[in-house]
Amino acid sequence: MTPAEIEKAVEAGMPQAIEDLTKLVSIPSIAFPGHPEAPVHEAAAAVADLLRSVGLPHVELIPVEGSFPAVYATAPAPPGAPTVLLYAHYDVQPSGDLALWRTPPFEPTLIGDAMYGRGAADDKGGLIAHIAALRVFQGSFPVGLKVIIEGQEEYAGERLEALVESDPELVRADAMVIGDVGNPKVGDPALTTMLRGMAAFTVEVRSLGDAVHSGSFGGAAPDALSALMRMLTAMHDDNGDVRVPGLGRGTFPGESSSEKEFRATAGVLDGVSLVGSGSIADRVWASYAITVTGLDVPSVSGAINAVQAVARARVTIRIPPSGDSATALKDVTAFLEEVAPWGVQVSFADVVTGSGFRAAEGGSARAAIEKAMEQAFGRPPREVGQGGSIPLVAKLATLHPQAEILLYGVEDEDASIHAPNERVVLDELRRIITAEALFLATYTHP
Numbered sequence: 001m002t003p004a005e006i007e008k009a010v011e012a013g014m015p016q017a018i019e020d021l022t023k024l025v026s027i028p029s030i031a032f033p034g035h036p037e038a039p040v041h042e043a044a045a046a047v048a049d050l051l052r053s054v055g056l057p058h059v060e061l062i063p064v065e066g067s068f069p070a071v072y073a074t075a076p077a078p079p080g081a082p083t084v085l086l087y088a089h090y091d092v093q094p095s096g097d098l099a100l101w102r103t104p105p106f107e108p109t110l111i112g113d114a115m116y117g118r119g120a121a122d123d124k125g126g127l128i129a130h131i132a133a134l135r136v137f138q139g140s141f142p143v144g145l146k147v148i149i150e151g152q153e154e155y156a157g158e159r160l161e162a163l164v165e166s167d168p169e170l171v172r173a174d175a176m177v178i179g180d181v182g183n184p185k186v187g188d189p190a191l192t193t194m195l196r197g198m199a200a201f202t203v204e205v206r207s208l209g210d211a212v213h214s215g216s217f218g219g220a221a222p223d224a225l226s227a228l229m230r231m232l233t234a235m236h237d238d239n240g241d242v243r244v245p246g247l248g249r250g251t252f253p254g255e256s257s258s259e260k261e262f263r264a265t266a267g268v269l270d271g272v273s274l275v276g277s278g279s280i281a282d283r284v285w286a287s288y289a290i291t292v293t294g295l296d297v298p299s300v301s302g303a304i305n306a307v308q309a310v311a312r313a314r315v316t317i318r319i320p321p322s323g324d325s326a327t328a329l330k331d332v333t334a335f336l337e338e339v340a341p342w343g344v345q346v347s348f349a350d351v352v353t354g355s356g357f358r359a360a361e362g363g364s365a366r367a368a369i370e371k372a373m374e375q376a377f378g379r380p381p382r383e384v385g386q387g388g389s390i391p392l393v394a395k396l397a398t399l400h401p402q403a404e405i406l407l408y409g410v411e412d413e414d415a416s417i418h419a420p421n422e423r424v425v426l427d428e429l430r431r432i433i434t435a436e437a438l439f440l441a442t443y444t445h446p
Contacts, residue, residue, distance in 0.1 A: 240275020
């Protein structure tokens with residue numbers, strides 16, 4: 001197919017792509033504990049049907065220990081052609097506070113040129129980009145294909161890592177496309193070449209056998225919540241930079257957004273300062289970041305006059321590609337033990353780690369996707385980083401170091417992934433579908 005024929009086929013296929021995305025977003029496939037499992041399995045079956053519908057001759061659901069099945073599909077390579085692995089995930093984040101949504105999260109709604117709904121961008125939009133790009137070829141694929149669609153990335157992606165580590169041939173390919181990222185802005189094409197790693201843990205502080213009356217004991221009894229707050233705030237200096245020994249600041253070699261753009265995208269309130277030092281790219285792509293993502297303490301509405309005996313926090317560390325997640329975890333937990341006041345008892349549990357990633361320069365796959373994105377968007381892509389983590393990417397790079405790993409997708413910084421009112425811009429979806437189809441048509445062996 002010529003590039004013009006591919007673009008025409010993508011345009012003609014957009015109504016089907018939107019219909020497919022609508023059906024997927026309607027399924028509340030939240031793979032978090034405490035949520036119904038049936039919709040997650042329903043989504044897996046729907047994805048398998050979509051892969052069959054585009055002509056992939058082998059489609060199966062592969063069990064993942066302690067998790068939901070991965071949907072896997074293959075097509076053999078034509079003689080002399082390379083093989084491409086396509087990745088996405090069908091599970092989604094919980095909807096959160098429904099009062100903050102302008103439209104119901106699992107009733108996909110078209111408003112202007114965007115579809116709103118949980119997972120519309122992350123990552124069912126990315127999944128549909130793969131499906132629609134493959135549909136262009138009507139079963140006669142120009143490259144060999146392996147497609148793996150994960151079922152629990154948002155909660156426990158490391159379980160798919162264990163699967164591919166146990167069977168590396170499952171994902172062996174010349175190029176690997178990770179469709180779970182996006183562009184800084186709509187219409188601004190980008191390839192993600194840097195991912196931070198991550199570590200997360202729960203810290204528990206105990207100071208008393210049981211909570212005691214604040215009137216009778218407050219002022220002498222050690223408060224576990226106060227101790228925990230002192231420990232958590234000690235991890236940053238007054239400027240907001242991480243002050244844990246061993247966790248230095250890094251630099252990103254490429255272009256960075258301005259502080260004004262970042263404030264607008266993040267919704268920083270007027271008069272509130274940003275934190276940290278260096279460019280925005282340095283801070284969110286190339287440096288360590290520590291965030292307290294949850295607290296187990298009495299709620300304000302249920303508070304009683306008591307000195308707390310126990311308090312817990314969930315802490316997440318984002319780690320630059322040059323760092324090591326296990327080392328960073330050790331540094332942070334040791335620091336918290338060191339700064340714990342009053343001899344309180346400190347323990348750690350529910351530890352998760354994942355490595356970062358930095359893409360190699362050059363390569364025929366990189367050249368092919370850059371050309372394809374320039375044609376689809378009308379401008380060449382730029383390099384960006386991602387502050388979030390995709391631990392599977394580092395595992396793939398370790399298992400198959402010869403493979404070129406390409407990260408791009410339908411998301412943008414205003415897509416509100418993991419937040420209320422998530423949306424995908426349909427024209428952005430079309431451009432990514434076009435770029436991927438052009439890439440598959442033009443990619444050849446190194």
